Amino acid sequence: MISFSSFYQDIADSQLSSLLESLPAKLGNWQRENNHGALPKWEKTLTKLNYPAPDKLDFADSVTVGSGQQLSAGQREKLENLLQLLHPWRKGPYDIHGIHIDTEWRSDWKWQRVAPHISPLQNRTILDVGCGSGYHMWRMYGAAARMVVGIDPSPLFLCQFEAVKKLAGGQFPVHLLPLGIEDMPASEAFDTVFSMGVLYHRKSPIEHLLQLRDQLRDGGELILETLVIDGDQQTVLVPEDRYGKMNNVWFIPSVAALELWLRRCDFKEIRCVNLDVTSLAEQRTTPWMRNESLVDYLDPNNIDLTVEGYPAPKRATIIAVK
Numbered sequence: 001m002i003s004f005s006s007f008y009q010d011i012a013d014s015q016l017s018s019l020l021e022s023l024p025a026k027l028g029n030w031q032r033e034n035n036h037g038a039l040p041k042w043e044k045t046l047t048k049l050n051y052p053a054p055d056k057l058d059f060a061d062s063v064t065v066g067s068g069q070q071l072s073a074g075q076r077e078k079l080e081n082l083l084q085l086l087h088p089w090r091k092g093p094y095d096i097h098g099i100h101i102d103t104e105w106r107s108d109w110k111w112q113r114v115a116p117h118i119s120p121l122q123n124r125t126i127l128d129v130g131c132g133s134g135y136h137m138w139r140m141y142g143a144a145a146r147m148v149v150g151i152d153p154s155p156l157f158l159c160q161f162e163a164v165k166k167l168a169g170g171q172f173p174v175h176l177l178p179l180g181i182e183d184m185p186a187s188e189a190f191d192t193v194f195s196m197g198v199l200y201h202r203k204s205p206i207e208h209l210l211q212l213r214d215q216l217r218d219g220g221e222l223i224l225e226t227l228v229i230d231g232d233q234q235t236v237l238v239p240e241d242r243y244g245k246m247n248n249v250w251f252i253p254s255v256a257a258l259e260l261w262l263r264r265c266d267f268k269e270i271r272c273v274n275l276d277v278t279s280l281a282e283q284r285t286t287p288w289m290r291n292e293s294l295v296d297y298l299d300p301n302n303i304d305l306t307v308e309g310y311p312a313p314k315r316a317t318i319i320a321v322k
């Protein structure tokens, strides 16, 4: 069973110690009650990942574990088969003992767009809300963060994260908790909070912004990355039903509307640092994610539109200070 004890130890003497009042009970409930049918299979896969301590680790420029020289071809094939049991791999890529996990998303491209604009992460304590399998958490750690905590309710992404962490050697101040943002007590403790790719999944976007604010210390920095549309302060798209075949998309504001929402939530120094239309090269089907992907979500006759006729995905990165 996945244990959170090293997280509790790491935060005991830190600015996050108040989380010990409520998270052990919540995570204990998760351990007892999580009834995802495939979780036992994924956890069994984790127990089989017994490999030598890697001779190389890089989190600064990639997520690379092991040079590829330590395993025989047969051992590598066995490891590849085990990692494939954790399909679909959406966020990455990861290089593990010479195996290139070519994920659905080039999450490294998002990191390249975001990283130049944020306050240096050195010695900061970070929360990554909706962290997926934790790709960006490793890059934050590679940028010398003191501690990185990610939250994401998906048990598969937790298992993918635990797989990478175990193969990397296990002991890092980088922790993924299977929680939603709504499960987090208002800690007011993190130096930097990331919410990337989450706001449009929330039914109450203003509440989401307030919840993010509640996680920041005074003067802490929010990095908000989300889908946007063109328009003015009062322009917001609420899809009639699906957006890009996703049935859980609620609010897609313009940048100006998002900036207004952030002002209303008492954020300061609000600035949009990047706007980017998602390319078919950034999100696509691969051998590690064999399901439909962006090309199937767009109008085959006009890739500027989704199959539902909405503007194709365009994403903004906005930075703000509490």
Ligand SMILES: Nc1ncnc2c1ncn2[C@@H]1O[C@H](C[S@+](CC[C@H]([NH3+])C(=O)[O-])CC(=O)[O-])[C@@H](O)[C@H]1O
Pocket: 091, 107, 110, 129, 130, 131, 132, 133, 151, 152, 153, 154, 157, 179, 180, 181, 182, 195, 196, 197, 198, 201
């Ligand atoms: N209530 C919630 N609280 C926290 N996370 C949630 C919640 N609901 C869903 N999620 C999680 O938010 C993540 C959104 S993906 C962005 C990944 C990464 N950040 C990226 O920027 O590449 C974007 C996308 O797939 O559209 C998923 O991993 C969900 O499980």
